[in-house]
Amino acid sequence: MQTETILYIIIAGILALLLAxxxxxxxxxxxxxxxxxFSFLRFVTLFSVFLLLINPKFEQLTLTTEKPNLVIAVDNSSSIKHLKQDxxxxxxxxxxxQNKELSTKFNISKYTFGEQLNSFDSIGFSEKQTNISDAFSQLSEVYKDTNTATILISDGNQTYGNDYEFITSKFKSPIYPIILGxxxxxxxxKIQQLNVNKYAYLKNRFPIETIISYNGNNPVNSRFVVTQGNTTVYSQTxxxxxxxxxxxxxFTLPANRVGVRSFKATIIPIENEKNIINNSKNFAVEVIDQKTKIAIVSNFPHPDLGALKKSIESNEHRSVVFLNSxxxxxxxxxxxxxxxxxPNNNFKDLFDAIDKENKNRFIIVGTKTDLNFVNRTNENFxxxxxxxxxxxQAELNLxxxxxxxxxxxxxxFPPLKSNFGAVEFSIPFETILNKKLGNVSTNQPLLVSFEANNRREAILFGENIWQWRAQSFINTKSFNAFDNFIGKLVQYLASNKRRNRLNVEYESFYNGNTNVIIKAQFFDxxxxxxxxxxxxxxVKDRNSDEEKTFPLILKNNAYQVDLSSLPPSEYNFTVKATxxxxxxxxxxxxxxxxxEQQFLNANVVKxxxxxxNSGGASYFVDDSNNLINNLLSxxxxxxxxxxxxxxxxxVDWKYLLIxxxxxxxxxxxxxxxxxxx
Structure with missing residues (x-):
């Protein structure tokens, strides 16, 4: 408190006493x-009022003790159970x-991880994938700039994601792995990797690449065999x-029949081989009769064109050709x-041709579009x-x-560059994305689709969609989400199938390590x-004739069900409205x-x-007491x-008023x- 304020308080006290x-x-x-x-009470009143008028300020000192963090992350993947380390x-x-000394010294936080990081709830060692790198990426956001020690209880076997060995460039805290296995x-x-395209074309041969590895000291001989049912279609010593x-x-195999063709690749086990699960791998190819061909027509280069081609051709069922008008x-x-x-005036002959043939189309309207030409050449908007x-920016219409x-x-996603102005439709249309200016919805369409004259059409009122594909990769570390969105749009536009009240979305086959998700939409x-x-x-198992019924759960703008619990087999299904x-x-x-069953050992080296790299130390299960002592000391x-x-x-002290x-x-x-x- 300043000397001047103290002097005012003394004067106030004297003045209050004299008045009383x-x-x-x-x-x-x-x-x-x-x-x-009476004099005392009046003195208290006057002195309190004078203090409020002077309003002196006091310093309040609060002492707090901040403990360091101890993060315990447990590998919840099925490889832990497979290695008998659960x-x-x-x-x-x-x-x-449960160590009381650690609880006293640290703020302990518990997590599990497999495909993604989760707060600790229960451990079942049932996750089908392991992404250690992603777990540390998320922890680095939570415990950024804090004094943290991280204990990783894992076998170190990662099935997908970035190499976690170098995660220390982002994760700055010491890591203490406890090695399981x-x-x-x-x-x-072991069949290390098997590469095959998802689709093949009828009466063609499709290529397969298989990488086989051997871990041992003595020379061995074996045979690599590919079978389809009980028939051997390829073998090699x-x-x-x-x-x-x-x-x-x-090698290559023939595609003789349309439909899903299933195969099994096997490297014959050698004597006394401990893990023979990783000697085999099932794979499938869907044989189709023809490709869907799509033309991208432009009279000048633009990065949007390359992004669309990449997205469309991520599905091998489709091919893209660049042409001018x-x-x-x-x-x-x-x-x-x-x-x-x-488009501009140079596209007049093209529009006449596609109108004559009644072809499905997808029009991109951007800053170089001749809007007068577009208005003249269509009757729909x-x-x-x-x-x-x-x-x-884009806002999804649910x-x-x-x-x-x-x-x-x-x-x-970054905003698209679009022409300013309203658009009016003369026919019914469906909005996929609306325009959004900052946080304000404009209720103007950014991406729409409609059906007219037995054809399907979509219009994107903006350019620079290539930035969306890049941002999607930044968000998810994969192009799949954006490519699937464009793929669904193209699939809808490339078909003239009659619209149904019940639509079901599913894959012809699913790999055993992926989620089996089936989605549906129902319309009035x-x-x-x-x-x-x-x-x-x-769902009916073709092999055992066993039937199971599952409800579809409403999520956003679709119903969906997760059938990942089903064992590997062939299934028929029927989605019914009640x-x-x-x-x-x-x-x-x-x-x-x-x-997760492909591993024999813990990845001790990594x-x-x-x-x-992180400044920590690794321990085996039997050495966990040494880890505890190290952390405590x-x-x-x-x-x-x-x-x-x-x-x-x-003035903030309310008791003075009382x-x-x-x-x-x-x-x-x-x-x-x-x-x-």
Whole structure:
């Protein structure tokens, strides 16, 4: 408190005392006890009021103790159970999380991880995939710039994701791996990788690449065999030595029938081989009769064109050809869909041709589009021409009905450059994405689709969609989400199939290590998405004839069910609406493959390197007590005492007002009681 303020308080006290004495003492020959009480109460009142007027400020010092963090992350993948380390993992986890000395020194947080990081709830060692890198990426966001020690209880075997050995460039805290699994090297033959396209074309041969590895010291001979049912379709003898321990086999197989063709690749086990699960791998190919051909027509280069080609051709069922507005006319019958980029007067003959052939089309309207030409060449919509542009972000219309659109976090995508002005449609249309300006929805369409004259058409009112594909990769570390969105749009536009009230989305086959998700949409008689219907799916195993019924859960703009619990087999299914006699049937196959069962040992080398890179140390299960002692004795993890100084003005102290009220009330009561009022 400043000296000047203290001086004001002293003066206020003297002045309050003088005023109180002047009122109740001055001029009285005899001073009674009652007058002294009145003087005291009046002094308290006046002095309190003067203090409020001066409003002195006081310093409040608060001391807090901040403990370091201890993160315990447990590998919840099925490889832990496969290596028979589930009991060891639980024991060491309980030993660490229930240690009273660690709880006293650290703030302990518990997590599990497999495909993704989760707060600790329960451990079942049932996750089908392991992504250690992603777990550390998420932990680095939570514990950024904090004093943290991280204990990783894992076998170190990762099935997908970035190499976690180098995660220390982002994760700055020491890591202490507790290694689960056998470190003894066993002789083993393994199908390391099998590469095959998802689709093949009828009466062609499709290529297969198989990488086989050998872990051992002695020369061995084996045979690589590919079977389809009980028929061997390919075989080859293979020799391995300690130094020549990897082989790549390339071969082709014929595609003779349309449909899903299932195969099994096997490397014949050698004597005393411990793990023979990783000697086999199932794979499948869907044989199709022809490709869907799509033309992208543009008279100038643009990065949007390359992004669309990449997205469309991510599905091998489709092919894309770049043409200009003149080249396309003579080949127009070869394509099921024509994508027209920013048309102008030079596209007149093309529009006449596709109108004549009634071809499906996807038009991109951008800053170089001749809007007058677009308005003249169609009868379905009219664009307001302002000669101005604006940057618009996308907002998903959850009520879009022609096909299922997943929210791929459109609102995080960069804005598209679009012409400023309203668009009016003369026919019914469906909005996929709306324009959004900052946080304000404009209710103007950014991407729409409609059906007219027995053809399907879509219009994108913006350019630079290539940035969306890049942002999607930044968000998810994969192009799949954006490519699937474009793929669904292209699939819808390239087909003229009659619209159904019940649509089901599924794959022909699923690998054993992926989630089996089936989605459906149900519409009322006006083709508006109906959220009141109850959908069930009846799944029948072709081999055992066993039937199971599952409900479909409503999620956003679709119903969906997760059938990942089904064992590998071939299945027929029927999705039925409960309230109406509408159903849709299909079939799919789940291939037998568990990537978590491909490992024999813990990845000791990589876990040791991770610990060394982060400044930590690695331990085996039996050494967990040494880890506890190390953490307790390490001065790096000392608690920090922090002081917080707050400046509090007296006017914030509400009790002073209570004192004023009480002193005035008591003075009035005593005066009244003694007949002085």
């Amino acid at each position: 004495l002047f009122q109740y003492i001055k001029g009285r020959q005899k001073v009674s006890k009652l007058n002294l009480i 009991e060891n993992a639980l024991n060491v986890f309980d030993r660490l999380s 056998d470190t003894v090297t066993h002789t083993d033959l 293979i020799n391995f030595t300690k130094n020549n321990n990897s082989k790549t086999i390339n 003149n080249e396309i006319i003579s080949q127009i019958d070869d394509f099921q869909l024509i994508i027209i980029n920013q 009219n664009l307001e021409i302002t000669n101005q542009t604006e940057d618009y 009520n879009y009905s022609p096909f299922i659109v997943d929210d791929i976090d459109f609102e995080s 008689k006006n083709y508006a998405f109906d959220t009141r219907e109850t959908l069930n799916i009846i 309230n109406e006699n509408i159903s849709k049937s299909g079939s799919f196959q789940i291939l037998e493959y568990n990537i 876990l040791n390197q991770l610990a060394m 390490n001065n790096r993890y000392a608690s920090i005492q922090k002081s917080h100084k707050n400046i509090i003005p007296l 004192i004023i009220a009480l002193s005035l009330a008591l003075e009035w009561f005593l005066r009244k009681y003694n007949g002085l009022i």
